[in-house]
Amino acid sequence: MAWAIAVGGIGAVLFAALLMFAWHFAATLFLLFAGMLLGVALNAMATLLGRLTGLPHALRLAIVCLAMAGLLSGIVFLGGTTIAQQATVLSNTIKSQLGSVKEFLEQHGVDTSYLDFTNAAGEAKPEGTAVTTTTTTPAASQSHGIPGAGALASSGGAIISQTLKVLLGTVSVVGNFFIVLFLGLAFAAQPSIYRAGLLFIAPAKYRAQATIIVDRIGETLERWLIAQIITMTAVFLVTWIGLAIIGIPSSFILGIQAGLLAFIPTVGAILGGLIVVLASLATGWIAALSAFILFLGVHALESYVLTPIIQRQALDIPPATLFAFQILLGVVFGIWGLALALPLMAIAKVMIDHFKAEDQAPARAA
Numbered sequence: 001m002a003w004a005i006a007v008g009g010i011g012a013v014l015f016a017a018l019l020m021f022a023w024h025f026a027a028t029l030f031l032l033f034a035g036m037l038l039g040v041a042l043n044a045m046a047t048l049l050g051r052l053t054g055l056p057h058a059l060r061l062a063i064v065c066l067a068m069a070g071l072l073s074g075i076v077f078l079g080g081t082t083i084a085q086q087a088t089v090l091s092n093t094i095k096s097q098l099g100s101v102k103e104f105l106e107q108h109g110v111d112t113s114y115l116d117f118t119n120a121a122g123e124a125k126p127e128g129t130a131v132t133t134t135t136t137t138p139a140a141s142q143s144h145g146i147p148g149a150g151a152l153a154s155s156g157g158a159i160i161s162q163t164l165k166v167l168l169g170t171v172s173v174v175g176n177f178f179i180v181l182f183l184g185l186a187f188a189a190q191p192s193i194y195r196a197g198l199l200f201i202a203p204a205k206y207r208a209q210a211t212i213i214v215d216r217i218g219e220t221l222e223r224w225l226i227a228q229i230i231t232m233t234a235v236f237l238v239t240w241i242g243l244a245i246i247g248i249p250s251s252f253i254l255g256i257q258a259g260l261l262a263f264i265p266t267v268g269a270i271l272g273g274l275i276v277v278l279a280s281l282a283t284g285w286i287a288a289l290s291a292f293i294l295f296l297g298v299h300a301l302e303s304y305v306l307t308p309i310i311q312r313q314a315l316d317i318p319p320a321t322l323f324a325f326q327i328l329l330g331v332v333f334g335i336w337g338l339a340l341a342l343p344l345m346a347i348a349k350v351m352i353d354h355f356k357a358e359d360q361a362p363a364r365a366a
Contacts, residue, residue, distance in 0.1 A: 030336035035180045037225065037343060039187025044222035046188065061188055093250070093282050094275065101278075191218075209354075216350050224346060228263060231306045235262040235298055239276070242294040246287055248280050262302065264339055266323050267330070269299050317345060 022029060046060040053060070187194055195214060202210035240255025248254065254276055261268035273295035280291035325345050329337030 026333050027336060030333065030340055031176060031179060032183065033340060033344075034336075035183025036187055037221065037340075038180055038184025039191070040218065040221045041225040041229070042184055042188035043191050044226050047222070048226070058189070065185070093279050096282065098278070100281070213351055213354050216354065217347050220346055220350050221343060224343070227306075231302060232259045232262045234306060235259050235302055238298050238301065239272075239294070242298070243276070243280075243291065246280075246290045246294065248276075248283055248287060248291055250279060254279060258298070265326070265342055266319065267326055267338060269302065273299065317342075317349060321345075 042061060042064055045064045046057060049055070049060045049064060050057070055063075195218075198214060199207055199210055236255045236259030239258040240251055243251035243254055257275060258272040261272040264271075273292075276291050276295055277288055280288040322342065322345060326338055326341040329341045329344070331337075
């Protein structure tokens with residue numbers, strides 16, 4: 001009994017320590033998991049290429065990487081200026097429409113004091129904000145508009161602070177991108193080595209079960225990622241072409257964001273549709289209504305055509321369960337948890353199905 005209590009206590013402490021570690025280093029763990037997903041996707045595309053050709057794995061992976069790099073370079077080269085211009089126009093349009101929505105709500109008696117869509121200088125201040133006036137003193141008038149040393153120091157400090165924030169944010173984003181890229185290439189280049197290392201961690205008596213679970217997780221993620229790439233591409237093309245036909249400005253960048261947000265089930269589609277409708281309001285109510293109908297059509301295509309045909313063959317998770325898990329991870333871990341909720345749940349589902357099948361096997365034999 002004492003031995004059982006001691007083992008149980010040690011196990012509880014270790015589990016609590018593991019949870020604390022995961023909580024404090026959640027961003028890093030999600031970054032590593034994103035790199036692993038990229039590696040699985042590259043390996044899956046290389047495997048598909050291997051079914052068509054008998055080339056070695058390294059050569060197939062090189063062809064896949066070169067094809068993806070060429071595609072991205074072509075998009076940037078041919079549409080880089082267009083993307084930058086449309087992104088700027090879209091950002092200004094969204095800000096303007098959010099301000100219009102806030103003004104509309106205020107006119108109808110809805111309190112929007114807790115909403116702050118605009119912070120630019122010179123914009124209207126909320127009601128109740130004191131308006132300060134400055135008087136020009138003789139000393140100030142004699143300075144011929146030259147700011148004092150304190151004003152110069154304050155302005156310089158603010159400029160340096162904002163510049164450092166922008167630089168650190170840019171370095172962080174670029175650094176995370178290259179970390180994910182390096183991990184993905186490393187995992188895809190030698191998947192058998194990392195698989196063997198992962199299985200080596202498992203105890204010897206459970207290694208056979210761990211092998212089955214790891215292989216099933218890999219197969220499930222590969223099928224899901226291929227299906228997700230097809231779905232994202234279809235959503236991008238339909239949204240881009242449809243908005244261009246309607247005459248909505250920034251249709252290309254809106255199509256890109258709709259395709260990228262399609263990676264996040266349910267929540268991504270809602271957010272993408274909201275952005276499309278807000279951007280379309282600047283063109284007029286008819287255009288906004290047409291864009292909303294287009295969004296419903298794209299959502300129906302994704303939910304009732306692509307998902308049943310492609311996605312459910314790779315992964316079958318009840319929508320309510322998936323949505324609840326997305327909200328939970330999104331609230332706890334932010335954008336990382338929201339974006340990676342589905343692959344994490346896919347891993348959990350594979351493990352649950354495996355152990356459920358093992359529990360049902362003795363009952364069937366009896």
